Amino acid sequence: MAVQRWDPLLYDDRHSFVARHGSDLIGELDPRPGERILDAGCGTGDLAATLADAGAEVVGVDSSPEMIDRARERFPHLDLRVADLRSLDLEPGFDAVLSNAVLHWIPEAGAAAAGIARALRPGGRLVAELGGAGNVGTIQGAARALRAEQGLPEADGGWYFPGIDEYSAVLEEAGLKVTGAWLFDRPTRLEGDDGLADWLRMFGAPLLSGAPDTDAFIDRLTDRLGPVLHHSGSWWADYVRLRVTAAKPAG
Ligand code: BEZ
Secondary structure (H helix, E strand, O other): OOOOOOOHHHHHHHOOHHHHHHHHHHHHHOOOOOOEEEEEOOOOOHHHHHHHHOOOEEEEEEOOHHHHHHHHHHOOOOEEEEOOHHHOOOOOOEEEEEEEOOHHHOOOHHHHHHHHHHHEEEEEEEEEEEEOOOOOHHHHHHHHHHHHHOOOOOOOOOOOOOOHHHHHHHHHHOOOEEEEEEEEEEEEEEOOOOHHHHHHHHHOHHHHOOOOOHHHHHHHHHHHHHHHHEEOOEEEEEEEEEEEEEEOOOO
């Protein structure tokens, strides 16, 4: 599988929409002062900081040391740790877990759900959002076609974009009770004239792997996608979101 590396400065500069959309999730979570809340996949820390501002005792974890370094620089008062959700082994008893735009990076969905379930106390709740079935389908379709034309092997995915039934089954298997699930389109404006190229460089390793000249591949791809994904003066990613709420049964 292509290894995804993160550039935290580019992430904050060009992809702040990730955290912006995530602030919606905080309304859904409804954090209360004093609650212990885990931000599972905290990136550069924005949502963890918002939860702390609401009076919660927050732990933020991310598998990327670069992201955690940047988050610690920005929010030195927060408890931020490098950890992999698949083998999450924190002190248990969290009142709630929030996860935004992270779980689609973990094809071992059952292991990540089990890690989250372990962290929650009985009666604790989960609010999560990830890419859902059909996410970035236009971008993936064009990249797959170009790879085939160039004789590159099929992109090996590396992303996990489930539908409602599939992901509900994953959470239930991990011992959580699903209380709500929504699958919806969220066309997302990408900042800058090179918005799609920047997005591909930041997130697109699974689509670009093996291309002998990455810049040329990106140029070809953006030329092709322009007529579909560049409009109203901007680039747009065809995001589909899966939002789920769940609880760990009490007792
Ligand atoms: C997403 O947030 O949907 C996403 C981000 C990066 C790559 C693929 C999908």
